Amino acid sequence: MRVFFLRGYALNSIKSNTLKVGICGYGTVGSGTLALLQGNAKEITRKTGVEIEVYRVASRSLQVDIAGVTYSGTDPFEIAGDGEVDVVVEAMGGFDPAFEVVKKALENGKHVVTANKALIAERGAALIELAEQKGVTLAYESAVAGGIPIVKALREGLAANRIDWLAGIINGTGNFILSEMMDKQREFADVLEEAQALGYAEADPTFDVEGIDAAHKLTIMAAIAFGMPLAFDKTYTEGISALTPEDIGYAKELGYHIKHLGIARLENGWVQTRVHPTLISTKHLLAHVHGVGNAVVVHGHAVGTTLYNGPGAGAEATASSVVADIIDIARAKAQGLARPNVPILGFETLRTDLKALTIDEIETEYYLRITAQDIIGVMANVASELERFGIGIDALIQKESDGKNVPIVILTDKARESELDEAIAAIEKLASVTAPVMRIRVESFGE
Numbered sequence: 001m002r003v004f005f006l007r008g009y010a011l012n013s014i015k016s017n018t019l020k021v022g023i024c025g026y027g028t029v030g031s032g033t034l035a036l037l038q039g040n041a042k043e044i045t046r047k048t049g050v051e052i053e054v055y056r057v058a059s060r061s062l063q064v065d066i067a068g069v070t071y072s073g074t075d076p077f078e079i080a081g082d083g084e085v086d087v088v089v090e091a092m093g094g095f096d097p098a099f100e101v102v103k104k105a106l107e108n109g110k111h112v113v114t115a116n117k118a119l120i121a122e123r124g125a126a127l128i129e130l131a132e133q134k135g136v137t138l139a140y141e142s143a144v145a146g147g148i149p150i151v152k153a154l155r156e157g158l159a160a161n162r163i164d165w166l167a168g169i170i171n172g173t174g175n176f177i178l179s180e181m182m183d184k185q186r187e188f189a190d191v192l193e194e195a196q197a198l199g200y201a202e203a204d205p206t207f208d209v210e211g212i213d214a215a216h217k218l219t220i221m222a223a224i225a226f227g228m229p230l231a232f233d234k235t236y237t238e239g240i241s242a243l244t245p246e247d248i249g250y251a252k253e254l255g256y257h258i259k260h261l262g263i264a265r266l267e268n269g270w271v272q273t274r275v276h277p278t279l280i281s282t283k284h285l286l287a288h289v290h291g292v293g294n295a296v297v298v299h300g301h302a303v304g305t306t307l308y309n310g311p312g313a314g315a316e317a318t319a320s321s322v323v324a325d326i327i328d329i330a331r332a333k334a335q336g337l338a339r340p341n342v343p344i345l346g347f348e349t350l351r352t353d354l355k356a357l358t359i360d361e362i363e364t365e366y367y368l369r370i371t372a373q374d375i376i377g378v379m380a381n382v383a384s385e386l387e388r389f390g391i392g393i394d395a396l397i398q399k400e401s402d403g404k405n406v407p408i409v410i411l412t413d414k415a416r417e418s419e420l421d422e423a424i425a426a427i428e429k430l431a432s433v434t435a436p437v438m439r440i441r442v443e444s445f446g447e
């Protein structure tokens with residue numbers, strides 16, 4: 001608590017130093033934020049010198065007044081227009097009405113803290129520009145990797161570095177599903193239902209399992225890491241719904257786990273951002289992240305490789321990041337600043353010279369599972385097709401036949417994706433090959 005002495009009287013500055021917060025949306029994130037702000041109020045005031053009051057809450061389905069909140073209602077636009085509110089927490093998700101609510105709040109000179117990765121990744125540029133014009137902040141730590149302070153790590157902790165690449169497990173629901181499928185041989189749909197009940201999954205869970213949610217988060221991290229504009233439309237996105245327990249098992253036999261990774265790399269002015277299932281060595285740090293856990297590995301030219309690990313979803317974890325952003329604003333206020341003094345994406349000047357690499361231009365290793373008739377010569381045919389397209393084989397295993405078909409599992413050497421596509425098309429044309437080829441990228445991250 002900051003205390004001023006004036007003409008012999010001690011004036012407690014707290015009353016005039018109250019930050020009023022309005023929370024729009026009262027689901028997992030909104031209710032978690034209120035609970036954390038109220039439950040840890042003393043400690044937060046001790047840290048900031050400012051009392052943080054949740055003044056208003058608006059929720060679509062609110063039936064009763066919320067304890068300790070002055071106004072409980074259903075209209076988020078009232079919060080965005082309320083002259084008493086300093087900070088609007090946008091915890092509604094989606095674009096509509098979130099975009100207009102945030103826009104109105106910024107136009108009215110309010111700081112905005114949002115957990116909405118879709119909003120930042122896809123429509124953030126206009127909102128960031130508006131925040132800059134108005135001299136307020138638009139904070140989004142909770143939008144990426146839930147409770148892990150990865151935005152601050154990239155933007156502040158690693159600010160001295162040129163970031164070469166980062167890779168992460170950035171969707172808790174997807175990781176929860178893959179972990180349960182691998183460890184307990186559970187069905188995909190059954191695990192997804194549990195993730196929804198636990199408050200991990202998006203309102204539309206296809207965002208989780210088809211990689212869209214992870215692509216939003218990767219887009220935001222890549223913009224901060226490389227200092228480039230947000231480019232969601234350049235992020236390649238592939239989900240986990242086509243993965244089978246067989247692939248998870250075969251990968252394990254070969255010494256790999258399958259994880260749903262977001263990967264961003266900057267090489268010679270070319271940026272690649274991609275989300276897809278990935279084989280990583282069971283020895284790699286990311287292979288040991290289970291359940292709803294998220295983890296991001298970042299490589300900076302000066303620091304080397306660093307790892308950030310923690311809960312990626314859930315009420316308290318996400319609220320931890322939302323409240324950290326509110327604390328930044330409170331601290332700025334206590335110091336007499338209009339807003340926290342870190343640029344919103346971490347760069348005063350963004351790079352517009354970087355070019356995007358498309359998925360067919362990347363080079364990596366691959367896991368292939370080919371389903372073929374159990375007849376003599378089929379392995380040789382498949383191998384010779386790969387050879388024809390200049391793709392080397394690192395490992396080739398014929399698994400047990402089901403009496404008719406036999407799975408052939410191959411690990412390739414590094415190849416260009418467009419060449420691999422051609423080889424796969426040729427393999428699928430072989431008379432003995434009876435099903436589409438399963439292809440999963442393999443990454444080693446220099447280890």
Ligand code: HSE
Pocket residue numbers: 143145146170171172173174200201202208213312313314
């Ligand atoms: N649906 C998201 C996840 C929530 O599962 O990671 C946190 O962004």
